[in-house]
Amino acid sequence: MEKQIVSATSAGFLTGKRVLIMGGSSGIGLATAKAAAAEGAQVIIVSGNQQRVNEALQQLPANSVGYAADLSVEEAIKAVITKVGAIDHLVYTAGENIKLGNISDTNIDDARQYFNIRYWGAVSTVKYAAPSINPGGSIVLTSGVASLRPQAGWGMGASICAAMEGFTRAMAVELAPVRINLVSPGFVRSPLWDSIPEADREAMYQSVAQSLPVKHVGMVDEIAQTYLYLMRQTFSTGQCVVVDGGAVLV
Numbered sequence: 001m002e003k004q005i006v007s008a009t010s011a012g013f014l015t016g017k018r019v020l021i022m023g024g025s026s027g028i029g030l031a032t033a034k035a036a037a038a039e040g041a042q043v044i045i046v047s048g049n050q051q052r053v054n055e056a057l058q059q060l061p062a063n064s065v066g067y068a069a070d071l072s073v074e075e076a077i078k079a080v081i082t083k084v085g086a087i088d089h090l091v092y093t094a095g096e097n098i099k100l101g102n103i104s105d106t107n108i109d110d111a112r113q114y115f116n117i118r119y120w121g122a123v124s125t126v127k128y129a130a131p132s133i134n135p136g137g138s139i140v141l142t143s144g145v146a147s148l149r150p151q152a153g154w155g156m157g158a159s160i161c162a163a164m165e166g167f168t169r170a171m172a173v174e175l176a177p178v179r180i181n182l183v184s185p186g187f188v189r190s191p192l193w194d195s196i197p198e199a200d201r202e203a204m205y206q207s208v209a210q211s212l213p214v215k216h217v218g219m220v221d222e223i224a225q226t227y228l229y230l231m232r233q234t235f236s237t238g239q240c241v242v243v244d245g246g247a248v249l250v
Contacts, residue, residue, distance in 0.1 A: 012039030013232055018087045020044045022071060022125050023094025025052040027190040028142070030059070031220035032091055032227045037061050039228065044084050046071070047094070072116035074124045081128040088137045089231045090129050092122045095142070097195040100153040111156050118160050123167065130175050138179040140230045141168055143240060145186045149248045165240050172238030179237040181230040186244025188218035213246035 019036045023029040024045030033043045033056070043064045047053050050068035057066045069080040071094045095118045122141055133139070146154045147161035161184070168182040187208045193201055209216045226243050230236060242248065 012041070014089075014228075015040030017041045017089065018044065019089045019091065019231070020046070020081075020084055020087045020129065021091045021093065022046045022077075022121070023092065025049065025056040025066070027093070027192060028185065028188065028220045028223050028227075029091070029093035030056050031224035032093065033060060033064070035221070035224040035228050036089075036091075036231075037064065041089075044087070046080055046084075048072075071121040071125075072113075074120075077121065077124045078128045081125070081132065084132070086132050086134055087129065088134050090125070090133060090137075090139045091227055092125050092140070093142045093227075094118070094121055095192060098157065098192050100157070101155075102153055103155050106155065114156050115160060115163075119163050119167075122164065126167075126171060126175075126180075130171075130178060133178050135177075136234070138181070138231050139171070139175075140227045141180070141182045143168075143182050143184040145184055145242060145244045145247055148184070148242070168240065169238045176237070179230075179234070181236055181238070182240040183223065183226045183230070184240050184242045184244070185223045185226075186218055186242070186247040187212075188220060188223055190220055211247075211250060213250065216245065218243065218245060 014036055019041040021029050021033050021043060024033045025047035033045050037043050037060055043060060045053060045056055045066045046069050048068065048070055053066040053068050057064055067080050070076045099114060126139060141164055143161040143164040146158040147165060150158040165182060168180055172180045189205060205217050223243055226241055
């Protein structure tokens with residue numbers, strides 16, 4: 001595959017800013033890193049896999065920085081944020097492959113583990129990164145429409161999304177004037193679905209696309225623009241922005 005290099009621009013609204021993206025080596029996180037870099041930011045990406053970090057850095061400007069850290073471990077998060085230092089914007093998109101299952105089949109210990117990266121990782125990141133955010137900066141976290149329009153088998157996913165929404169609103173009050181908002185994507189074509197066989201995955205994408213008013217599933221580049229909007233929008237805090245192709249309407 002031909003390598004795509006994103007060049008920083010001197011005209012972007014993020015010129016001179018540092019943007020830390022936890023979960024920035026693939027999917028929505030990497031797309032957001034590329035979009036922020038195109039607006040002039042120096043991007044710092046963190047992910048749990050060093051090889052994926054290295055591969056992501058090849059698609060970003062030369063001044064980009066990447067670290068590997070286990071985002072399910074509080075001390076690992078604290079260490080990498082200390083190493084990064086002062087930032088202007090924080091984005092948290094980290095998450096492992098999506099898991100579905102009815103409550104009757106749920107192993108509670110496994111369900112607790114499902115919260116580690118998506119919820120507790122975000123909580124730990126905010127705890128340690130908030131003091132390092134420069135004046136006028138922001139935090140953008142990630143949820144999903146499962147809490148608004150859950151289906152059978154989405155009990156844990158819906159719970160995490162709802163928890164993230166409540167956490168965002170609470171932090172917007174507690175950490176003001178730092179702005180904290182949340183992106184709630186709908187069905188997105190991303191590596192989070194890679195555990196499903198390719199043929200089944202493509203059939204799923206097509207089926208979902210036909211059910212949506214926009215007639216296509218989300219692309220990571222589309223979702224990334226919402227994170228940039230919330231960095232730019234200085235009069236928004238404590239809000240959840242739904243980007244779902246109309247999924248909650250149908």
